[in-house]
Each structure stands twice: as structure tokens, then as C-alpha cells.
Amino acid sequence: MPGRRVSMIGLMLSVIVAVQNAGAGELVVSSAFEGGSAEVVEIDQAKRSIQIRPAGDPQFGWPCWWYFQVSGVQPGETISVTVDASQLKQANGQKLASNWALPERAAFSTDQKYWLQTSAGVKADDTCLWTMKVDAEQAWFAWGPPFVPADAKQLVDRLSREHADVTAFELCKTRAGRVVPALVVGQSGSDADSRMVIWVQARQHAWESGGSWVGRGFIEWAVSDEPQAVALRKIADIYFVPIMDIDNVATGNGGKNQVPHDHNRDWSETPEWNSVKMAMRFIKELERQNRLVLFVDLHNPGSNSPRPFFYVSPPELATKKRKQLQDAFIAACRLEMKTPLKLDQSTPSTGPGYDQRWKEISSNWVRSATREYVVGITLETCWNTPHSNPAGYMAVGQQLGRGIARYLEQDPRSSPAPD
Ligand SMILES: [Zn+2]
Incomplete structure (x- = not known):
């Protein structure tokens, strides 16, 4: 019964593929926690890239701080994060220079306790892009090490x-x-x-x-x-x-x-x-x-x-x-x-x-x-x-x-x- 054997192999392969992809869920960004701040601009699930803007209200000070969680990560994959700081405004409506929100290295953690820095990001106009290999199912990125x-x-x-x-x-x-x-x-x-x-x-x-x-x-x-x-x-x-x-x-x-x-x-x-x-x-x-x-x-x-x-x-x-x-x-x-x-x-x-x-x-x-x-x-x-x-x-x-x-x-x- 060769045909049946082929389909068994096909089934086994599809099970293996399913297991491999099990961790690679939809990337989800959240800032609904103490100190969090991010407005999602775009999440490209295929490219595993995230783009956000700092979400602070200028009435409450320069909106240069940002801090968010990413879940749905397949441990070991590389995520790219871009912060768009082109629209930062002060309370009086004047533009706030983007460099306040764009450290060369972002803060990164997989447990919200131990904070490391990413490698240097790539700046373009008023944005910066950092890439990070994440060995966990979730990660947190921030302007600097949070202390809430x-x-x-x-x-x-x-x-x-x-x-x-x-x-x-x-x-x-x-x-x-x-x-x-x-x-x-x-x-x-x-x-x-x-x-x-x-x-x-x-x-x-x-x-x-x-x-x-x-x-x-x-x-x-x-x-x-x-x-x-x-x-x-x-x-x-x-x-x-x-x-x-x-x-x-x-x-x-x-x-x-x-x-x-x-x-x-x-x-x-x-x-x-x-x-x-x-x-x-x-x-x-x-x-x-x-x-x-x-x-x-x-x-x-x-x-x-x-x-x-x-x-x-x-x-x-x-x-x-x-x-x-x-x-x-x-x-x-x-x-x-x-x-x-x-x-x-x-x-x-x-x-x-x-x-x-x-x-x-x-x-x-x-x-x-x-x-x-x-x-x-x-x-x-x-x-x-x-x-x-x-x-x-x-x-x-x-x-x-x-x-x-x-x-x-x-x-x-x-x-x-x-x-
Ligand atoms: Zn100060």
C-alpha cells in the first residue's frame, strides 16, 4: 500500500512543520502595564517587524519615553523594532527633536527584571530600527531600563x-x-x-x-x-x-x-x-x-x-x-x-x-x-x-x-x- 505510506509520511511532515511553527504566533504588542507607552503603527507578521510611536500626551511632558511588550515570539527568532519619533510634539505644539526618543541602543528584557541593551540601531530620518534575537516567547523593549x-x-x-x-x-x-x-x-x-x-x-x-x-x-x-x-x-x-x-x-x-x-x-x-x-x-x-x-x-x-x-x-x-x-x-x-x-x-x-x-x-x-x-x-x-x-x-x-x-x-x- 505505497499510497498510504506516502500519506503517512506527509502527515508526519505536516505534524513536524506544525510543531516547528507552534511558537511563532502572531506578534502582539501591548503597553497596558505600569510605565508602558506605545502606539502601534504597523506589525508585519511575515517580516517579524514592529513599528511604534511613543504614546505620551504632551500635556504630561515631552513624549520621548516608550516601553512595550511583544508576545507571540518563537524563541530564537529575530525581531525588528522601529520607533517613529517624527511626530513628537511639546505641549505648546512645537516639534520635539526626535533624538530625545531614539537612543542608539534600546533597553531589552525577557522578564522585565534584567535589562540589557540591544546593539546599535540604524537611524533614518526621525526613526531608529533595532534588531534583536529573542530567546523567549515574549520580550520587552524600552527607551531605557524602566524603573516604575x-x-x-x-x-x-x-x-x-x-x-x-x-x-x-x-x-x-x-x-x-x-x-x-x-x-x-x-x-x-x-x-x-x-x-x-x-x-x-x-x-x-x-x-x-x-x-x-x-x-x-x-x-x-x-x-x-x-x-x-x-x-x-x-x-x-x-x-x-x-x-x-x-x-x-x-x-x-x-x-x-x-x-x-x-x-x-x-x-x-x-x-x-x-x-x-x-x-x-x-x-x-x-x-x-x-x-x-x-x-x-x-x-x-x-x-x-x-x-x-x-x-x-x-x-x-x-x-x-x-x-x-x-x-x-x-x-x-x-x-x-x-x-x-x-x-x-x-x-x-x-x-x-x-x-x-x-x-x-x-x-x-x-x-x-x-x-x-x-x-x-x-x-x-x-x-x-x-x-x-x-x-x-x-x-x-x-x-x-x-x-x-x-x-x-x-x-x-x-x-x-x-x-
Ligand atoms: Zn531632567
């Missing part, structure tokens, strides 16, 4: 569980009712009322996810057993807020230049945003207690910055002593921030020529509202390099911690007057 409110909550809860000196607390609830997680590292003891205080915060601009990763690297170092960290905890308490603009991070919006103004233009007598209002209240009280010595605000800069750098005090707010201490702080950080991301030599400032609301920038407000031994400063960590990933960002954070520890070996409150 759930990550902030987990981080502060975990550190407070693991370390007796750490207390997690709620900085405030946002206008939309979300909790802003924060923590304080502090030891009890007879000097508890006079110990120095450091305030470190990230994500006044929601899309700048790298700031939270730098912050995580810093705070995990600060509670570690490294001798410099142990020594720092003996002399200073540390406040840490991983995400200031929780609402826009949760909804996948950019935050920067949102209406009426963003968190980092809000440090005024009448703050719009609850996290700013509460941070100001804490800082004023710590200043009243004569304890605050350092305020660090963590950001990501423009796409062309190859190295981390500090925004320093504009001349309008720099007394001689303030400048001397700021220089000493940066010099201490320079000794630590060497690899993989080396601290840049340039130290621009955010004075009247930088922004109309320059006085309402957090570090400028700190400079104007505190005693002159307080250093208020902004650290901008580059996001468009092969090290702008969790490992690279967290290394910068650890090195920031070591720089702070070096700088505070001498209490700036008792530093001699400038020459």
Missing part, C-alpha cells in the same frame, strides 16, 4: 526589611492618589539630633529612568558593609526618594515641561506637586535643625552627553564659601567616578539664562533657602552610551556614594571660612 513605581516600592520595602537602620515611609500621595515611596537611613543615638543629613532624589522628570537606577546604586551602596558606607552612616542620615513624579512614570508620560510646569520648576512658595511640597517641608525642617549638608537631584541629560556631569550653582547663588564647598564635593566625586562612566570636566550652571523659572529649579531653591555650607547640586548621568544600562548607572550611584563619604570626612558645618 512598583520598583520604587519594592526597593524601599526590601531595604527596610534587610537593614535595621532603614525606615521606609510615604513621602506623600500624588494628585492622582498614588503613593510616593521614600526611605530614610538613620541610626539612633545621642547625636541623632545633630547628625548631618543628605537628601538624594530622582525622577523629577519621569522619562529619565536612569536617575532612579543611579539612585538605586547609591542607596544600596549606602546601606552596604563597605567601610566607607559604614563610616558615612555613623555621621549622616540619608533621605532617598527613588521617583518624585510617580504619576507620569506610572502612566508612561515624559513629565519634562508638563503643564503648567514640571517638578523641577516647582520649588516655589506655592508648589503644584505634592512630592515637591513635602520634600521642601522636610528640607526646611532639616535646615532649621542645622543638619542638612547636601542635596543631590538625579537626572538624565540630552542625547549628546557622553559622560556624567554636575550642574553647579549659577554665580547669582554662589557665595565664596558655597562655591568652595561645591568644588570640594565635585573633586571628591571626581576621584571616584572614573569607570565605566567618567565624570566630565564641564560644570554648566542653571542660571537666569538657562530657564525663566531658574529659581524654581530644586537645587537652586536649596541654594537660596539654606545656609551656605549646604551643597545643592544636580547630577546628570548620560543615557546614550553602551554603559547606560542598570550596571553602568548603578556603578555611577555607588561612586557618588563614595564621593559623598570622602567629602563628608570633614563636617562642612565646621569648615573654616574661605581665604
Whole structure:
């Protein structure tokens, strides 16, 4: 019965083909999760290619952030992802330059926990195309390694569980009712009322996810057993807020230049945003207690910055002593921030020529509202390099911690007057 044998073989072959294709389902894109943002332009199932646009609403800040899930992947296949940033607009209707949304390397994960970078993408006009071999049935792609409110909550809860000196607390609830997680590292003891205080915060601009990763690297170092960290905890308490603009991070919006103004233009007598209002209240009280010595605000800069750098005090707010201490702080950080991301030599400032609301920038407000031994400063960590990933960002954070520890070996409150 040769005919029957042929059909048996045909059946077996078709079963084998069906099994091989079982994993290669329809590619499906979703951004319906915390921090997600993508508008699907096209999915070509035959070419296994996906094209999206960032989906942020310009009213809620520059729509440069994007983050989505792809399911239906056959493990081992290569997927191509294109982001079209040709239609980015600011809240005032003006075009937003596409490079804000197009990192050379995209962030990539198969579990939403471990984030790698793709290889360099191919840019054309206002788009960029990345290809990635995916060894899983689903994958996530993003502008940079995401760090969402759930990550902030987990981080502060975990550190407070693991370390007796750490207390997690709620900085405030946002206008939309979300909790802003924060923590304080502090030891009890007879000097508890006079110990120095450091305030470190990230994500006044929601899309700048790298700031939270730098912050995580810093705070995990600060509670570690490294001798410099142990020594720092003996002399200073540390406040840490991983995400200031929780609402826009949760909804996948950019935050920067949102209406009426963003968190980092809000440090005024009448703050719009609850996290700013509460941070100001804490800082004023710590200043009243004569304890605050350092305020660090963590950001990501423009796409062309190859190295981390500090925004320093504009001349309008720099007394001689303030400048001397700021220089000493940066010099201490320079000794630590060497690899993989080396601290840049340039130290621009955010004075009247930088922004109309320059006085309402957090570090400028700190400079104007505190005693002159307080250093208020902004650290901008580059996001468009092969090290702008969790490992690279967290290394910068650890090195920031070591720089702070070096700088505070001498209490700036008792530093001699400038020459
Ligand atoms: Zn920023």
C-alpha cells in the first residue's frame, strides 16, 4: 500500500512543520502595564517587524519615553523594532527633536527584571530600527531600563526589611492618589539630633529612568558593609526618594515641561506637586535643625552627553564659601567616578539664562533657602552610551556614594571660612 505510506509520511511532515511553527504566533504588542507607552503603527507578521510611536500626551511632558511588550515570539527568532519619533510634539505644539526618543541602543528584557541593551540601531530620518534575537516567547523593549513605581516600592520595602537602620515611609500621595515611596537611613543615638543629613532624589522628570537606577546604586551602596558606607552612616542620615513624579512614570508620560510646569520648576512658595511640597517641608525642617549638608537631584541629560556631569550653582547663588564647598564635593566625586562612566570636566550652571523659572529649579531653591555650607547640586548621568544600562548607572550611584563619604570626612558645618 505505497499510497498510504506516502500519506503517512506527509502527515508526519505536516505534524513536524506544525510543531516547528507552534511558537511563532502572531506578534502582539501591548503597553497596558505600569510605565508602558506605545502606539502601534504597523506589525508585519511575515517580516517579524514592529513599528511604534511613543504614546505620551504632551500635556504630561515631552513624549520621548516608550516601553512595550511583544508576545507571540518563537524563541530564537529575530525581531525588528522601529520607533517613529517624527511626530513628537511639546505641549505648546512645537516639534520635539526626535533624538530625545531614539537612543542608539534600546533597553531589552525577557522578564522585565534584567535589562540589557540591544546593539546599535540604524537611524533614518526621525526613526531608529533595532534588531534583536529573542530567546523567549515574549520580550520587552524600552527607551531605557524602566524603573516604575512598583520598583520604587519594592526597593524601599526590601531595604527596610534587610537593614535595621532603614525606615521606609510615604513621602506623600500624588494628585492622582498614588503613593510616593521614600526611605530614610538613620541610626539612633545621642547625636541623632545633630547628625548631618543628605537628601538624594530622582525622577523629577519621569522619562529619565536612569536617575532612579543611579539612585538605586547609591542607596544600596549606602546601606552596604563597605567601610566607607559604614563610616558615612555613623555621621549622616540619608533621605532617598527613588521617583518624585510617580504619576507620569506610572502612566508612561515624559513629565519634562508638563503643564503648567514640571517638578523641577516647582520649588516655589506655592508648589503644584505634592512630592515637591513635602520634600521642601522636610528640607526646611532639616535646615532649621542645622543638619542638612547636601542635596543631590538625579537626572538624565540630552542625547549628546557622553559622560556624567554636575550642574553647579549659577554665580547669582554662589557665595565664596558655597562655591568652595561645591568644588570640594565635585573633586571628591571626581576621584571616584572614573569607570565605566567618567565624570566630565564641564560644570554648566542653571542660571537666569538657562530657564525663566531658574529659581524654581530644586537645587537652586536649596541654594537660596539654606545656609551656605549646604551643597545643592544636580547630577546628570548620560543615557546614550553602551554603559547606560542598570550596571553602568548603578556603578555611577555607588561612586557618588563614595564621593559623598570622602567629602563628608570633614563636617562642612565646621569648615573654616574661605581665604
Ligand atoms: Zn531632567
